[in-house]
Amino acid sequence: MSGVEVQGIRKSFGGAPVLDDVAMRFAEGRFTSLLGPSGSGKTTLLRIIGGFEAPDAGTVTIGGADVTHTPLWKRRIGMVFQSYALFPHMSVADNVAYGLHRQGIRGAAARAEVARALALVELEGFDARRPKQLSGGQQQRVALARAIVTKPRVLLLDEPLSALDRRLRQTMQVELRRIQRDSGLTTIFVTHDQEEALTLSDRVAILDGGRIVQEGPPAEVYERPATRFAATFLGDANLFAGTVRDGAVATPSGPLRSEAPLPAEGAPATLAVRPEKVLPLPAGAAEPAGFNAVDATLRQTVYAGATSTLLLATRDGDPVKCFCQSRDAPALEPGAALRLAWSPTHTLVLGG
Amino acid sequence: MSAPSTPEGRRARPSIASPEGRRARPAIATAALLLPAYAWLLVAVFLPLGAMLFFSFLKTNPFGSKAPLVFTGAHYLAFVTRPYLVDVAITSLRLGFWTTGICAAIGLPTALAIARATRGRVRQTVFLLAILPFWTNGLVRIFSWTMLLRQGGILDDLVHLVLPGVGSVGLLYSFPAIVVGLVHAYLPYMILTCYLAVAGIDDALIDAARSLGARLPTVFATVILPLALPGLVSGSILIFVPVIGSFMEPRILGGRIGVTMGTVIEDQFTQAYNWPLGSALSFTMLGIVLAIFALFSSVLRGRLAP
Numbered sequence: 001m002s003g004v005e006v007q008g009i010r011k012s013f014g015g016a017p018v019l020d021d022v023a024m025r026f027a028e029g030r031f032t033s034l035l036g037p038s039g040s041g042k043t044t045l046l047r048i049i050g051g052f053e054a055p056d057a058g059t060v061t062i063g064g065a066d067v068t069h070t071p072l073w074k075r076r077i078g079m080v081f082q083s084y085a086l087f088p089h090m091s092v093a094d095n096v097a098y099g100l101h102r103q104g105i106r107g108a109a110a111r112a113e114v115a116r117a118l119a120l121v122e123l124e125g126f127d128a129r130r131p132k133q134l135s136g137g138q139q140q141r142v143a144l145a146r147a148i149v150t151k152p153r154v155l156l157l158d159e160p161l162s163a164l165d166r167r168l169r170q171t172m173q174v175e176l177r178r179i180q181r182d183s184g185l186t187t188i189f190v191t192h193d194q195e196e197a198l199t200l201s202d203r204v205a206i207l208d209g210g211r212i213v214q215e216g217p218p219a220e221v222y223e224r225p226a227t228r229f230a231a232t233f234l235g236d237a238n239l240f241a242g243t244v245r246d247g248a249v250a251t252p253s254g255p256l257r258s259e260a261p262l263p264a265e266g267a268p269a270t271l272a273v274r275p276e277k278v279l280p281l282p283a284g285a286a287e288p289a290g291f292n293a294v295d296a297t298l299r300q301t302v303y304a305g306a307t308s309t310l311l312l313a314t315r316d317g318d319p320v321k322c323f324c325q326s327r328d329a330p331a332l333e334p335g336a337a338l339r340l341a342w343s344p345t346h347t348l349v350l351g352g
Numbered sequence: 353m354s355a356p357s358t359p360e361g362r363r364a365r366p367s368i369a370s371p372e373g374r375r376a377r378p379a380i381a382t383a384a385l386l387l388p389a390y391a392w393l394l395v396a397v398f399l400p401l402g403a404m405l406f407f408s409f410l411k412t413n414p415f416g417s418k419a420p421l422v423f424t425g426a427h428y429l430a431f432v433t434r435p436y437l438v439d440v441a442i443t444s445l446r447l448g449f450w451t452t453g454i455c456a457a458i459g460l461p462t463a464l465a466i467a468r469a470t471r472g473r474v475r476q477t478v479f480l481l482a483i484l485p486f487w488t489n490g491l492v493r494i495f496s497w498t499m500l501l502r503q504g505g506i507l508d509d510l511v512h513l514v515l516p517g518v519g520s521v522g523l524l525y526s527f528p529a530i531v532v533g534l535v536h537a538y539l540p541y542m543i544l545t546c547y548l549a550v551a552g553i554d555d556a557l558i559d560a561a562r563s564l565g566a567r568l569p570t571v572f573a574t575v576i577l578p579l580a581l582p583g584l585v586s587g588s589i590l591i592f593v594p595v596i597g598s599f600m601e602p603r604i605l606g607g608r609i610g611v612t613m614g615t616v617i618e619d620q621f622t623q624a625y626n627w628p629l630g631s632a633l634s635f636t637m638l639g640i641v642l643a644i645f646a647l648f649s650s651v652l653r654g655r656l657a658p
C-alpha cells in the first residue's frame with residue numbers, strides 16, 4: 001500500500017496531445033476519483049500509472065519509488081477494466097487464482113485466498129461458473145476480487161460501474177467503498193458520473209484539456225469550483241457574466257455581490273450559483289437582507305419525485321435553474337414571474 | 353446484495369413467453385434459407401459419396417461390361433491382403449501430421465501478428481500475401497517448387513552463394529520436399545482460421561493477465577493459446593483431411609518415394625481402372641481419419657474440462 005505520484009506526465013497519440021503536464025498526488029489509502037469529459041485522457045492517465053502505456057515525458061512513483069520504467073507485470077497494481085476482461089475460458093475460481101499462480105501461490109494456500117476474496121465480494125458458491133454464466137454485476141465483482149486477491153499496492157478502476165443499472169450500481173458503490181476501506185488500498189477511480197464521484201471519494205480530481213484543473217475533497221471542489229469548467233462539469237451552475245463595479249458585478253440582471261474576492265474594478269467577471277442554493281420567492285417579495293436577487297420568468301417545472309427543477313429565464317432571456325424540494329415548489333404555471341434570491345456566501349467567482 | 357439468481361431468472365423469461373406465431377415464421381424462413389445449402393450438399397456430396405460407397409462393394413468395375421453385378425467386401429481387406437499398403441498409409445499419416453503441425457507452428461504466429469500488430473492497409477496487404485497460394489494454379493505452384501528444390505536449383509545456388517564449401521543441396525524427391533509443397537498449399541487455411549479466433553481476443557484480456565503478473569510467454573500459454581485453440585482445431589481438420597488424400601504434391605515433389613494413399617487411390621481410378629478398390633481404400637482412409645479425430649477430440653475435451 002502506497003501513495004501514487006505523477007509528475008510532468010505528457011502523452012500524445014499521433015501528434016495530438018492527450019495529457020499535457022499532468023501532476024497529481026494520490027494519497028496512500030485514499031479513494032480518489034478522476035473525473036472529466038469523454039476523451040479528456042482519464043483512461044490514458046490510468047493506463048500510464050498502471051504501466052500499460054509509457055508516458056512521453058514525466059515520472060510515475062508508487063510508494064516513493066520511481067516506477068516509470070518498471071514493466072507492468074512487476075508493478076503490483078490491481079486493475080478493474082471497464083469491460084471486466086475476465087478470462088472466458090476459465091472458471092470464476094481460476095480467474096481469481098490467476099494472479100496468485102503468477103506469484104507462485106498454488107494449491108491449498110491459493111484456494112484459501114480465492115475463497116476469502118470471493119467471500120469479500122459475496123460470491124461464495126460461484127467458483128465453478130464460467131464468466132458467461134454470470135450477470136454483469138457478478139462479473140464486475142469477480143473482476144474486483146481478481147484485482148485485489150494479489151494484494152496490490154494500488155487499485156485502478158476504469159469506469160467499472162458504468163455498465164450496471166442504477167440500482168445495482170448503488171449497491172456496488174457501497175460495496176466498493178466497504179472493500180476499499182477494509183483493505184486500505186490506494187484507489188484511483190475513473191468515472192463519468194459526478195454524483196458517484198462525490199459520494200464515493202475522499203478526493204476528486206477534474207481532468208480537462210490534458211490537465212488536472214482542480215483537485216480536493218468532494219465538498220470543496222463542489223462548493224468552491226476554481227474554473228467555469230469545474231463549476232459546470234461537476235454539478236449544475238447558473239452563470240452571470242458582467243463587469244466589476246463598486247465591489248459588485250454589474251450584470252444585465254442587476255448588480256450581484258460575492259463574499260469571495262473579485263477581480264480589479266472594471267475587469268470582466270463571471271459569478272456562479274448552484275441551483276439548489278437559489279430561493280424561489282413570489283414576484284415583488286423582499287429578499288432576505290444582503291441577498292442577491294434577480295427577477296425571472298418560469299419556463300417549465302421538471303418534476304423528479306422528491307425534488308423539482310424550476311427552469312427559468314432572466315429578463316434578458318438567459319436560462320436559470322433552481323432545485324427545490326417538491327414540497328416547497330411553488331405551484332405556478334409557465335410564464336409566471338418569480339424573484340430568485342441567494343446569499344453572497346454561495347456566490348462563486350470563477351476564473352478561466 | 354440481491355439474491356444471485358434473480359438477474360438470470362429475469363433474463364431467461366422473455367424467450368419462453370414468446371407467442372407461437374412468432375416462432376413458426378422464423379422456422380419456415382430458416383428452412384427456406386437452408387434449402388439451397390442442403391440441396392447442394394445432397395447433389396454435390398452425398399450422391400457421389402453414395403455412388404462410391406456402392407462401387408466399393410462391387411467385385412469389378414461396373415462400366416463397359418454386360419456381366420451381372422457381383423457384390424463383395426473383399427476390397428475392404430486390402431490392408432490385409434496387400435501389407436505394403438500399411439506402409440503407404442503410414443507415410444500419408446506422417447505427411448498429414450507434419451504438414452498440419454508445421455502449418456500450426458507458422459499459421460498461429462502469423463495470425464497473431466496480423467491481428468495484433470497491423471491495421472488498415474497494411475493488414476489487407478499482409479492478408480493478400482498470406483492467401484496468395486489460393487490464387488495460383490496448383491500445378492504451377494508445385495512445379496515452381498521443383499525448380500527451387502532440385503539439385504542445381506535456386507535453393508542450391510543460394511546455399512552455395514552463402515556457404516561455397518558445402519556439397520550440392522537437393523531436396524527434391526524427398527519427404528521434406530512433399531511437406532514443403534503441402535505446407536505452402538494449405539497454410540492459408542490455418543492462417544485464416546487462427547486469425548478468426550485470435551482477432552476475437554480482447555486486448556484488455558492481455559492487459560489483465562499482464563497486470564496480474566504474467567510475462568509475455570505466460571500470457572501466450574495461459575490466455576492466447578487456449579482462446580486460439582478452436583482456430584487451431586478447425587484449421588487442422590481443414591488441412592489434415594485433404595493432405596491425407598493429396599496426390600499431386602507427393603507425385604511431383606516426392607517422385608519415387610512419393611507413394612501415398614492419395615497416389616495409390618488415384619492410380620486405381622486413372623491407371624488400374626479398379627474403381628471398387630479405389631473407393632474401398634478411400635472409405636478405409638476416411639474411417640482412419642475419423643478415428644483419429646475422435647481420439648483427439650476426446651483428448652482435447654479432457655484437457656479443456658476443469
Ligand SMILES: Nc1ncnc2c1ncn2[C@@H]1O[C@H](COP(=O)(O)OP(=O)(O)OP(=O)(O)O)[C@@H](O)[C@H]1O
Nearest residue numbers: 013014018036037038039040041042043044045192
Ligand atoms: N491507443 C490510442 N491511439 C490513438 N489515440 C488514442 C489511443 N488511446 C487514446 N487515444 C486518444 O486519446 C484521447 C483520450 O483518450 P482516453 O481514452 O484517455 O479518454 P477518456 O477520458 O478515458 O474518455 P472516456 O471517458 O470516453 O473513456 C482520445 O482523444 C483518444 O482518441
Ligand SMILES: [Mg+2]
Nearest residue numbers: 042043044158
Ligand atoms: Mg476511458
